[in-house]
Every structure is written in structure tokens, then in C-alpha cells.
Amino acid sequence: xxxxxxxxxxxxxxxxxxxxxxxxxxxxxxxxxxxxxxxxxxxxxxxxxxxxxxxxxxxxxxxxxxxxxxxxxxxxxxxxxxxxxxxxxxxxxxxxxxxxxxxxxxxxxxxxxxxxxxxxxxxxxxxxxxxxxxxxxxxxxxxxxxxxxxxxxxxxxxxxxxxxxxxxxxxxxxxxxxxxxxxxxxxxxxxxxxxxxxxxxxxxxxxxxxxxxxxxxxxxxxxxxxxxxxxxxxxxxxxxxxxxxxxxxxxxxxxxxxxxxxxxxxxx
Amino acid sequence: xxxxxxxxxxxxxxxxxxxxxxxxxxxxxxxxxxxxxxxxxxxxxxxxxxxxxxxxxxxxxxxxxxxxxxxxxxxxxxxxxxxxxxxxxxxxxxxxxxxxxxxxxxxxxxxxxxxxxxxxxxxxxxxxxxxxxxxxxxxxxxxxxxxxxxxxxxxxxxxxxxxxxxxxxxxxxxxxxxxxxxxxxxxxxxxxxxxxxxxxxxxxxxxxxxxxxxxxxxxxxxxxxxxxxxxxxxxxxxxxxxxxxxxxxxxxxxxxxxxxxxxxxxxxxxxxxxxxxxxxxxxxxxxx
Amino acid sequence: xxxxxxxxxxxxxxxxxxxxxxxxxxxxxxxxxxxxxxxxxxxxxxxxxxxxxxxxxxxxxxxxxxxxxxxxxxxxxxxxxxxxxxxxxxxxxxxxxxxxxxxxxxxxxxxxxxxxxxxxxxxxxxxxxxxxxxxxxxxxxxxxxxxxxxxxxxxxxxxxxxxxxxxxxxxxxxxxxxxxxxxxxxxxxxxxxxxxxxxxxxxxxxxxxxxxxxxxxxxxxxxxxxxxxxxxxxxxxxxxxxxxxxxxxxxxxxxxxxxxxxxxxxxxxxxxxxxxxxxxx
Numbered sequence: 001x002x003x004x005x006x007x008x009x010x011x012x013x014x015x016x017x018x019x020x021x022x023x024x025x026x027x028x029x030x031x032x033x034x035x036x037x038x039x040x041x042x043x044x045x046x047x048x049x050x051x052x053x054x055x056x057x058x059x060x061x062x063x064x065x066x067x068x069x070x071x072x073x074x075x076x077x078x079x080x081x082x083x084x085x086x087x088x089x090x091x092x093x094x095x096x097x098x099x100x101x102x103x104x105x106x107x108x109x110x111x112x113x114x115x116x117x118x119x120x121x122x123x124x125x126x127x128x129x130x131x132x133x134x135x136x137x138x139x140x141x142x143x144x145x146x147x148x149x150x151x152x153x154x155x156x157x158x159x160x161x162x163x164x165x166x167x168x169x170x171x172x173x174x175x176x177x178x179x180x181x182x183x184x185x186x187x188x189x190x191x192x193x194x195x196x197x198x199x200x201x202x203x204x205x206x207x208x209x210x211x212x213x214x215x216x217x218x219x220x221x222x223x224x225x226x227x228x229x230x231x232x233x234x235x236x237x238x239x240x241x242x243x244x245x246x247x248x249x250x251x252x253x254x255x256x257x258x259x260x261x262x263x264x265x266x267x268x
Numbered sequence: 269x270x271x272x273x274x275x276x277x278x279x280x281x282x283x284x285x286x287x288x289x290x291x292x293x294x295x296x297x298x299x300x301x302x303x304x305x306x307x308x309x310x311x312x313x314x315x316x317x318x319x320x321x322x323x324x325x326x327x328x329x330x331x332x333x334x335x336x337x338x339x340x341x342x343x344x345x346x347x348x349x350x351x352x353x354x355x356x357x358x359x360x361x362x363x364x365x366x367x368x369x370x371x372x373x374x375x376x377x378x379x380x381x382x383x384x385x386x387x388x389x390x391x392x393x394x395x396x397x398x399x400x401x402x403x404x405x406x407x408x409x410x411x412x413x414x415x416x417x418x419x420x421x422x423x424x425x426x427x428x429x430x431x432x433x434x435x436x437x438x439x440x441x442x443x444x445x446x447x448x449x450x451x452x453x454x455x456x457x458x459x460x461x462x463x464x465x466x467x468x469x470x471x472x473x474x475x476x477x478x479x480x481x482x483x484x485x486x487x488x489x490x491x492x493x494x495x496x497x498x499x500x501x502x503x504x505x506x507x508x509x510x511x512x513x514x515x516x517x518x519x520x521x522x523x524x525x526x527x528x529x530x531x532x533x534x535x536x537x538x539x540x541x542x543x544x545x546x547x548x549x550x551x552x553x554x555x556x
Numbered sequence: 557x558x559x560x561x562x563x564x565x566x567x568x569x570x571x572x573x574x575x576x577x578x579x580x581x582x583x584x585x586x587x588x589x590x591x592x593x594x595x596x597x598x599x600x601x602x603x604x605x606x607x608x609x610x611x612x613x614x615x616x617x618x619x620x621x622x623x624x625x626x627x628x629x630x631x632x633x634x635x636x637x638x639x640x641x642x643x644x645x646x647x648x649x650x651x652x653x654x655x656x657x658x659x660x661x662x663x664x665x666x667x668x669x670x671x672x673x674x675x676x677x678x679x680x681x682x683x684x685x686x687x688x689x690x691x692x693x694x695x696x697x698x699x700x701x702x703x704x705x706x707x708x709x710x711x712x713x714x715x716x717x718x719x720x721x722x723x724x725x726x727x728x729x730x731x732x733x734x735x736x737x738x739x740x741x742x743x744x745x746x747x748x749x750x751x752x753x754x755x756x757x758x759x760x761x762x763x764x765x766x767x768x769x770x771x772x773x774x775x776x777x778x779x780x781x782x783x784x785x786x787x788x789x790x791x792x793x794x795x796x797x798x799x800x801x802x803x804x805x806x807x808x809x810x811x812x813x814x815x816x817x818x819x820x821x822x823x824x825x826x827x828x829x830x831x832x833x834x835x836x837x
Contacts, residue, residue: 134658166657169699174364180326181365184357185426186349186381203377206367210412215652221615222653225645226666226713227637233671237664237681312702312732416601443648443729445600445759447798472732475803512734517762517803517825524829530836539803543810546832550816553836 011132017245018060018130023139025246029253030127036257037116041264046115048260053119053126062129070125071118078117086110133165135238142240148231155231163219171212178207269301271338272466273323273355273434278332280318292318294490295332300434300466305457307477307498308470310487311512316470319487320436323468324355336434353382356432360439362423363416371397371414371422372407378430396428399462400455417448421455428459435459436468441476453480478502478516478537486511499535518542560588561626561721561753562612562643568620569607569776581607583776584621589755591720594747596756596764596784599773600798608773609725609757613643626720641670644714646724650706651699659701659709660685660694666717677716684712687750688742704735708742715746721753722746728763740766761788761802765823772799785821804828 013019018026033049040046057067071078091105128136141158148154179189182203189200280293292315300306300323310316321327322334325341325348334341341351359365368374372393379389397407400421406414411422424440437456441449457480460467471477477484478498485495488511494504502508502515505523509515515523515537522534522542531552533545569582582604589595589612599605610616611623614630626642628635644666647653656662660681667677685691688708698706707727714722724743728736740763746752756767764770770787772780774797780787788794788801791809800806808818808831822831 132658134656134661162657163655166655166698169697170651173699177359178365180321181359181362182377183326184324184352184359185378185430186352187377188381203365203367207365210367211364218647218649218652219655222645222647222710223655223665225613225615225640226655227640227669227717228665229637229669235668235671235674235677237661237668237674237677239674311734443726445798446800447600512732514733518807520825521804521807521828521832524825525832528829528833530833539806539810542807543814546807546811547814549836 012062012066012129013132014061014130016059016061016130018056018126020245021249022240022242022246023131023135024143024240025242025249026127026131027136027139027143028250030123032250032253032257033123034120036260037120039257039261039264040112040116042268044268045260045263046112048256048263049119050115052256053123056123056126060126060130062126066129067122067125071121074117074121078114081117082110082114085113134162137162137165138236138238138240155234159231167215170215171208174211175204175208178204178211269304271299272302272336273300274298274335274338275319275322275329276333276335278319278322278334279330280315280322280327281330284330291490293322296490296492298485298492300468302433303464303466305460305467305480305482306469307481307484308468308487309472309474309477309484309513310470311472314487314511315490316487317438320357320438320468320470323434323436324357325351326357353378353430354432355434355436356427356430358424358427358435358437358440360442361420362427362440363419366411366419366423366426369410370408371402371411374411374422375407375425375429378426382430392429392431393425396425399428399459400425401451417444417451420444420448420452424452424455431463432465433463434466434468436470438470439472440469441471441473449476456480474502474514475516478519486513498537502537503535559591560624561591562589562755563587563624564608564611564618564621565624566621567608567611567618567623569604569611569616570619581776582611582618585773585776585778587771587778587781589721589753591753592747592751593769594744594754594756594767595769595771596758596767597771597773598758598761598764598799600759603773603797604776605757605773606725609645609723609755612721612723612755613645614639615645637670641666641717642719643721643723644717644719646707646710646714646722646727648726648729650703650710650730653710653713654698654706655713657697657699659690659696659698662698662709663712663716665713670717680716680718681712684716687715687746688712702735703731704738707731707735707739711739711742711746715752719752721755723755723757725757726759727756728758728760736763759799761800765802772797774798784823788823789820791820808832 036049040049057064086106087100087102089103089106089109091103093101093103095102137158141154144154187200187203275296275298278293278296282290282292296319298319308316318327322329328342336351336354339347341348366374368377375393375396376389379392402421402425411419414422440456441452444452456467459465469477469481481498483496484498484501486493486501494501502519505515518539519537522532522536525532526534530549532549536542536545564585564587567582567585568580570580571578585608597605597608607616611618613625614636617631623630625639628639630639654662655665663681663684664677667680672680685694688711690705690708690712693701693705698709728739731739743754743756744766747754756763758764765784767784770782770784771778772787779797780790780793788805791801791805794801802823804822804825805820807828808820808822811818816835818835819831822828
């Protein structure tokens with residue numbers, strides 16, 4: 001497999017209403033949704049949230065397969081959490097084998113916990129799938145703006161993030177090239193035990209680091225030549241602006257959250 | 269002449285079966301002969317880089333065969349590995365692959381991978397350093413302290429140290445000034461003569477290949493439209509220009525001279541030939 | 557002189573090294589770049605030409621002598637931003653000067669830094685992309701473009717500052733012939749159509765031949781300064797400092813050595829063919 005084949009940023013360009021929402025709205029809605037997930041107590045709450053998520057996925061036109069694939073890496077954690085809840089929740093015992101007790105409460109707890117984690121992950125994925133990295137960075141910088149007063153380097157962090165995103169493809173291409181060049185001198189990256197493989201990486205990593213530093217150096221000078229002098233007095237080409245759908249969206253999100261909270265309060 | 273490396277109906281497709289599918293090489297029959305000095309010209313994306321990476325087994329053909337000394341290089345794992353050492357490939361900007369603490373160790377990387385004994389490695393390191401004009405005092409220095417031109421020569425020495433019978437260089441003079449260019453070209457020529465090695469040089473500069481090679485292969489749009497001596501190839505000025513290539517400047521001048529109605533040999537492509545051809549016209553005029 | 561956009565006076569420079577200064581890189585350079593001109597600075601590696609370029613917008617500061625940009629002393633910290641927005645700089649490796657992962661965002665970078673209002677940034681970005689002929693790529697990712705296209709984006713990123721002068725430090729060294737042509741065409745256009753002052757640092761004779769004025773550097777000094785026609789006639793001097801001349805001039809020079817009366821100022825193919833034709837007549 002060529003390194004170039006890896007898709008990065010996990011962004012799927014599109015033109016759905018979810019794609020077009022302001023990135024800040026999407027970040028806020030994600031946060032609100034996660035809060036609501038923790039307020040949900042019983043079937044009604046989870047049911048509503050599941051419906052909302054399903055609707056959002058349908059609207060985004062991101063394929064369900066892609067979304068479920070995203071869950072794969074953490075499947076292990078989900079299963080473990082499920083099993084722990086299943087057997088270690090005290091309550092009315094249905095079945096017992098040694099120290100393993102299966103309870104009614106346990107089954108429900110396991111179902112809810114698995115749902116909660118999966119829905120949490122899926123809704124965050126949905127955010128990154130429908131928002132370009134650069135907009136995501138812009139949105140975060142804007143939302144975290146007030147922290148600047150507390151001397152948190154919000155602008156610098158956002159700038160670092162977007163430069164990192166910019167250089168990922170360049171460095172992948174470079175890795176490919178250096179690897180081929182060393183292979184041409186007989187380097188072997190595939191065989192041997194773990195120690196051999198680690199050693200074999202030196203001819204790849206040293207040139208890669210040196211090149212990354214050289215690039216950083218040149219980029220810094222180029223940025224200064226283009227009058228970069230920190231975030232102060234900086235304007236932006238793209239102005240983030242809340243539009244009607246954003247306001248409706250956030251209001252809806254808040255209502256949903258409150259509703260789920262109330263349901264939870266009444267034990268539903 | 270005896271072929272040393274050949275491709276038969278070589279095809280290479282990137283990202284086959286996806287919407288990004290791209291045919292980099294289509295049914296390419298390429299031959300390089302033992303001891304020849306060959307030039308490959310083609311613009312970026314023509315497929316020439318893909319071609320040379322097949323010649324030492326870095327890329328595997330999608331279909332077709334690559335033969336080294338008549339044998340398929342993909343016959344066995346060992347065969348592929350041996351081909352890497354027999355067919356040395358110097359990439360573009362090879363100085364960016366240097367990684368060792370000293371120039372000596374870096375040049376020794378290839379020979380070490382060949383599992384040669386220390387005495388042989390030492391001999392090869394010193395000899396290849398000499399080929400590229402690096403003095404013994406440089407061997408113990410860090411490669412990162414050297415100038416750009418010196419770094420490049422260290423990197424070339426690193427491939428020469430494997431003593432390949434075919435040496436392929438992708439744009440070995442890119443970014444160098446005129447003195448750097450002629451130094452590197454001379455180094456390569458020295459290796460060619462000393463080891464009777466086949467040299468394959470990929471270049472963008474028609475003047476440069478015109479000065480050095482015996483034969484030219486043109487790569488365009490995943491195919492080889494024509495090849496031959498520089499004289500034969502440069503006769504196709506219009507086609508070459510359409511491919512984003514061209515002919516040496518003196519050739520262009522002589523093509524124009526001919527269009528002005530002068531009976532001059534317009535197949536010249538080096539300074540010496542041009543001078544001789546023009547003096548010849550004068551002589552004939554004087555005689556008449 | 558009020559019409560010099562860049563002026564160096566006895567400019568000397570040496571990099572700081574352990575135990576004092578290392579060998580002198582620039583050794584007394586006096587140069588005036590006239591506003592609106594197209595100047596090529598030619599020299600082999602290590603001649604000091606890139607170091608000179610880096611003095612033209614205060615990336616490096618002189619260790620002796622002065623550099624003035626539009627009358628501002630580059631040593632004045634307070635004028636730094638004004639100096640940098642007057643003289644823009646384009647470097648060799650296009651990959652290492654592109655900041656953003658969308659073309660138009662990258663071109664917007666400098667105006668954003670200068671605090672230009674958003675509507676005006678939009679206009680500048682569109683204008684700059686049109687000037688380099690890359691408008692249709694505004695929404696593309698830079699890493700998928702060709703070398704020549706990337707370098708044109710880098711140029712657009714600089715001219716979006718609306719500088720009066722652009723200094724290009726070997727902008728074609730990493731490009732193939734097609735990319736090189738694209739970039740040179742763009743540079744000529746900036747100078748001829750938009751009146752921008754252009755300083756092109758290069759070691760390619762055919763690129764230098766396109767300038768109005770040619771400055772040749774060797775060992776930190778200016779050794780020749782004049783029109784390409786004048787400078788290229790000094791074939792032997794150029795060779796002595798590791799440079800060549802275009803093949804056309806070289807051919808004429810070789811024929812002169814054979815005792816023929818060929819002029820040495822025929823640079824283009826056509827001029828050279830005509831010059832040779834005249835001799836035969």
C-alpha cells in the first residue's frame with residue numbers, strides 16, 4: 001500500500017445543509033449533543049437522541065458504512081465497557097455462573113452505555129466529516145477567542161494546527177521518496193524482528209526530521225516576508241457569520257438538550 | 269550490442285480499479301545496452317520516473333516484464349534484491365537521503381546492505397569518493413556540514429559504492445550552477461569509462477544530454493514515441509516542442525539558418541559541431 | 557536618487573561565527589534598483605547573490621554599510637513591516653512558502669497579516685490570482701498542483717501585499733522547463749503590464765537574458781553591471797567566475813576566435829541566425 005492512499009483529515013466534501021452550517025454552530029451542537037447524551041437516563045431520552053443522530057446522518061449524505069467504519073478502532077473499548085456493565089451491575093439476578101451475575105439492570109446499563117459511547121463518537125465524526133479542517137480550525141479559534149484574555153495562545157495554537165494540516169501531505173510524499181531512495185541502496189524495511197525493523201527506520205527518520213526542520217526554517221522566513229507578526233491586528237478573508245439556519249440549529253439543539261434533561265429528571 | 273536491461277510490454281497503472289486510476293506506462297518496450305551512455309527525456313508526468321523505478325525493481329509491473337541480463341528480475345525475491353545492487357538508482361535531489369554521522373558511513377550504507385566484508389567496504393567507499401572528487405579528509409566529516417554540491421556528490425558516491433553495472437541518475441544536475449553541473453557530469457563520465465558501466469541519465473536540459481549521451485529515449489504520455497542518436501531525435505523539433513521538450517539552442521539556430529535558405533548541416537547539436545558546420549559553409553562558398 | 561526603490565551603500569556582510577566573523581559574503585556592494593525595472597542578478601553558488609537578495613527586505617541586516625528600501629533604512633526596526641510590504645520575496649522551494657491548504661486562503665495570508673478589511677482582501681486575492689493566471693484554482697489544495705503552478709501561487713501570495721518590488725531568489729531552480737516558462741512569463745507580465753519592479757536572482761543565462769539589466773556577482777562583489785547585450789560580450793570574464801553565456805553568444809564568440817567578424821550581442825535564436833546569415837552574404 002502506498003502511503004499516499006491514506007485519506008487525511010477525514011473530511012468528505014459535500015453541499016448538504018450540515019456542510020453549509022457555520023463551523024462554530026457545528027462545534028456547539030456537538031457539545032450540546034454530548035451534554036444531552038449524559039442527561040439521558042432511559043429509553044425515551046436515548047430514543048430521541050438516536051433519532052436526531054440518524055436524521056443528521058441522513059441529511060449529511062455521508063454513507064452509513066463510512067460512519068460505522070470509523071467505530072472500528074474503538075470497537076474493543078465499546079465491547080469491554082458493555083461486558084463490564086452487563087455483569088457488574090447489581091440488581092435482580094436473571095442468571096448466575098460463578099461470580100458472573102447477569103441482572104436486568106445490567107442489561108439495560110450495558111445497552112445504554114454502548115449506545116452512549118457509540119453515539120458520542122459518531123456525532124464527533126459527523127463534525128469532522130462535514131467540516132473542512134481549515135474551517136474547523138477557524139471555528140475553534142473563534143469560539144476559544146475569549147480565552148485570549150486569560151493569555152491562552154489561541155491564535156498560535158490554531159495557526160500551528162493549520163500549518164500541520166498543510167504539511168501532512170508534503171511529508172507523506174517525502175517519506176515515500178526517501179523510502180524508495182534507501183531501498184535503492186538495499187535498505188530493507190519489511191523483514192527481521194522488531195529491533196531490526198526499528199533500526200531500519202533510522203535511514204528514513206533522520207533525513208525526514210532534517211528535512212522537516214529545514215522546511216520549518218524556510219517557512220518561518222517566508223511567513224515573516226509576508227508580514228506575519230502574530231495574531232494581533234490580523235483580519236480574515238473568510239468571515240464567520242451566523243445565519244438563520246445556524247440560529248435555528250442552536251436553538252433546536254438547546255431545546256433538545258433541555259427536553260432530554262427533563263425526561264431524564266422524570267426517570268424516562 | 270548486447271542488451272543489459274530490457275522491458276517487454278511494460279504497463280504500470282497507479283490506483284488501479286479506483287476513480288483515481290492513472291496509466292503511467294502503456295506497453296513500453298525499452299532497451300539499454302551494455303556500456304552505453306543513454307539519455308531519457310520527457311516532461312514531468314510523462315512516465316519517465318515510473319519507468320526508471322521499474323528498472324531496479326522498486327516498482328512492480330502491473331503487467332509485462334523487466335529483464336536484467338536476460339532474466340526476469342521478479343523471478344525470485346533474491347533476484348529482485350540482487351537487481352537493486354546491480355542497477356544503481358540515484359534519485360532527484362539525492363542529498364536529502366543522507367543520514368549518517370560521517371560521509372564514510374553514509375557511503376558505506378549500500379555496500380553494508382550487500383553484506384560485503386569490511387575490507388571490501390573500505391575499498392569501495394574510498395574509491396567511490398574518489399570518483400566523485402571528494403578528498404579523504406571529507407570522509408570523516410558530517411555530511412550535513414558540506415555544501416549543497418558536495419552533499420550531492422556524497423549521495424551519488426553512496427550508489428556508486430555498490431558498483432552497479434547500470435547507473436541510473438534522475439536529474440543529477442538539478443539546481444546546480446554551471447560549474448557544479450560540469451563537475452557532476454565529469455564524475456559520471458569517469459565512472460562510465462572506468463567500469464564500462466551503462467549510464468542512464470534522465471534530464472530536462474537538452475543542451476546537457478546533447479553533450480553527453482550516445483543515444484536518447486523520448487518518453488511522452490506513458491509511451492516511447494521515438495528514440496535514437498541525438499542527431500536523429502533532435503530532427504523532430506516540432507514534435508519535441510509539442511511534448512514540452514525542445515532541442516538544443518544551437519540546433520534551433522541552425523534550423524532557422526536553413527529556413528533562411530542557407531545550405532548548412534542543420535543536424536548539429538553541440539558547439540563543436542555547429543562551429544565546424546558553419547566554417548564548412550564558408551569554405552564551400554570561398555571555393556566556389 | 558528618488559527613483560531608486562532599493563539602494564545599497566558599501567554593503568558588507570559576514571555571518572557571525574565562533575571567535576569573530578566568518579569569511580565575508582558581501583564585500584562592498586553598491587547598487588541602485590530603479591523603480592519599474594527588471595534586474596537579473598547572476599552568479600554561481602556562493603557568489604553572494606542570495607545573501608544580497610535577503611538584504612533587500614531586511615531578512616538579513618548589513619554588518620557594514622547600509623540598505624535603503626524606498627528611503628527606509630532596513631536597520632530601523634520600526635519600519636520593518638513597511639519595508640516587507642514594499643519589497644516582497646519569493647523563494648526557491650514553492651512547497652516551503654505555502655502556508656494554507658486552500659489556494660485562496662494562502663494568497664490571503666499576507667493581506668490578513670496586514671489587517672486589510674475582508675472585502676478588500678477578497679479583491680486582492682482575486683486580482684493576484686488573475687495576475688498569475690491561477691484564478692480557476694482558487695479552491696484547490698496546493699499540494700496537488702504542479703511545481704510551476706505552486707510557484708505562481710507563491711508569487712500571488714506576495715503580490716497580494718501590493719508590493720512595489722518583488723525579489724525572486726532562484727524561483728525556477730526546482731522546476732521543469734514547462735514550470736520555468738510559466739514562472740518567467742508571469743514575472744515578465746508583472747514587470748511589463750503592472751509596472752512592478754522585479755529583481756530575479758538566478759544562475760540561468762537564458763533567464764537573465766530576458767531582464768533589462770544584468771548584475772553579475774562573484775566573491776561578494778559586483779563584477780559586471782549593464783544590459784544583457786553588454787554583459788554577455790564579456791564571455792571570458794564570465795567563464796572565469798564559473799558562469800556560462802547563452803549558446804548563441806558562445807557560438808558567435810567561438811566564430812570570432814576563428815577570425816570572423818560576428819557581433820557578440822545576438823542573444824535570441826533569430827538574432828543569432830540573422831547575424832550568421834549576414835556573414836554569409
